[in-house]
Amino acid sequence: MTEGATANSGEAALRRTGGRYVEPGGEFTRDQRYIATRITADGGDGWPVEPGRYRLAVSRACPWANRLVIVRRLLGLEGVLSMAIAGPTHDRRSWSFDLDPGGRDPVLDIERLAEAYFARFPGYDRGITVPAIIDVPTGQVVTNDFGQMSLDLSTQWTAYHRDGAPELYPQRLRDEIDEVNGVVFADVNNGVYRCGFAGSQSAYDRAYRRLFDRLDWLSDRLAERRYLVGETITEADVRLFTTLVRFDPVYHGHFKCNRSKLTEMPVLWAYARDLFQTPGFGDTIDFDHIKRHYYEVHGDLNPTGIVPLGPDLANWLTPHGRGELGGRPFGDGTAPPPPPPAERVDPAHTPLR
Template identity: 70%
Template sequence: MGTDAESGEFVREALGVAERITADGSSPWPVEAGRYRLVAARACPWANRVVIARRLLGLEDAISMGIAGPLHDERSWRFHLDPGDKDPVLGIEYLREAYEKAVPGYDKGVTVPAMVEVASGKVATNAYAELEFDLATQWSSLHREGAPDLFPEKYRDEIDAVGQGIFHDVNNGVYKCGFATTQAAYEKAFGALFARLDELSDRLAGQRYLVGDTITAADVRLWVTLVRFDAAYHGHFKANRQKLTEMPVLWAYARDLFQTPGFGDTIDFDQIKQHYYGVHSSVNPSGVVPLGPDTSGWLTEHGRESLGGRPFGDGTPPGPPPASERVPALPA
């Protein structure tokens, strides 16, 4: 991550290992059960997208998952929640070690999610958007029975179009607000963020999901930012025109998905706050982590069923997450 010195605008760094994992032989990395370990972090929205896709598609047995802790330093994400501060499968303390095995002298960003080949310990890819798509399409032979179609072919252009706006103005937009170093850059990002949220609210006022009548990748992309909004972005990133809880349509939509298997069961609010407030020293030099907000509202009725829609289409909900991947339950 960086900031343009002249404009003060946040600029997201290019991905460093933008390969793909495919079943059709179009990449050096083949689809194979047990070959890769997904390294994610509960704090990170970009990783959360892939974690949700893996859950919905039932790929837990085919792709193991390691969880980096919420705190890291200049050496990268680290496994400080695991015994001995090392990932139990990869045997590494810092994710950078897997990047350097893949690219000696690696000098770009060390990001999650990252798919790591277990045998070699090398990062195969950190291209989160391509990985999300490929889990849904290239890994289909390993999907659970009843897995939903996150990229229905007839809606792919619409999903991409909606997703582009979400990426630039919402997913990345909150970071543009938080890391802006000039008033003009901040106000530009702030305006684009809330204009896009207003547009999405209007769209969702009359339909349960963003594209079609089922959950698609577009919903996953928007939701990972919404679920972190009040806990991190409203205060920490100064995205404070309104809280999510003060935007009725988006708040109900976000609660609907939170209560859908595969979404809320991937979220740890404490780790989210620990990361944002504890790592971004330029934004929060004290490192003090807030105790709020109250999260019990996520479990309240949302009323979105009245709009129709079939969450999983012709498929079924995923089962409970593996015991090793369960997150703390919210207060009722």
């Protein structure tokens, strides 16, 4: 399955537009060019699944990378697929590992993610995006096709899933999951960007209506069912959650998605809190990194670079009541253990303390 390329990575767009995210007069069009190489159990593309061989590069700010962080946590792949965490902002050149001592990733020994891209593709002229998976022995990027990457963690890395790992992409539900993912990507995941990066009033109006029409559809769908597809958490819930959790801190104001806050949409707000309070979801969220990324990087939308102090985060921990709808988060499986100490979110950046 293929989706659009990461908008909030933005390097290709920045080079193309001289530092602007918004092209005056037009609609936002997502770059859909990927490194489509896959890491598979049979190594069909030349990159077989091997524990310890690869490193997942992410930023906690990025919703697309956040998907991979959640899936990796739920499946218990921390011990076989290590993770490099870039800082929340980037410049025109690349994401950088400025959170690490000396500003270098300790495993890849690089300062910027671009180094891994250029190691495989000298002169690479597309977006240096997260998430990406890097081959540690060669230092080369393998793939940044984030839509396929999360599905492959579920279907190709099964030999290394933890005991009790949930089925996030069960065979019997894949058609329905794919269908839901398709409309959620087009209208919600990408829809907030279509609003925020619209270059004309008419483009914004269309994107705004499309976004909230789909959110209303999702509210109706989730009013009497706990999860989007089936009775357990699936890939579809992961993909919707990473947009919802950013809605009030960023998209409502910064991207002008302001018909309603998430907290004013009762069904979706309860659904988002249910997932946030589920191990593997809320414990991956760094609200400070999320806000700093959008408000500091998108200089044409927020030229002062001022990062809002709100919203209050304590309400993420209030009761959601979704358990009354039934369903079991992990099916016949179990919740993941707490994240490794080195991967825990700064307690000051999340209400989960």
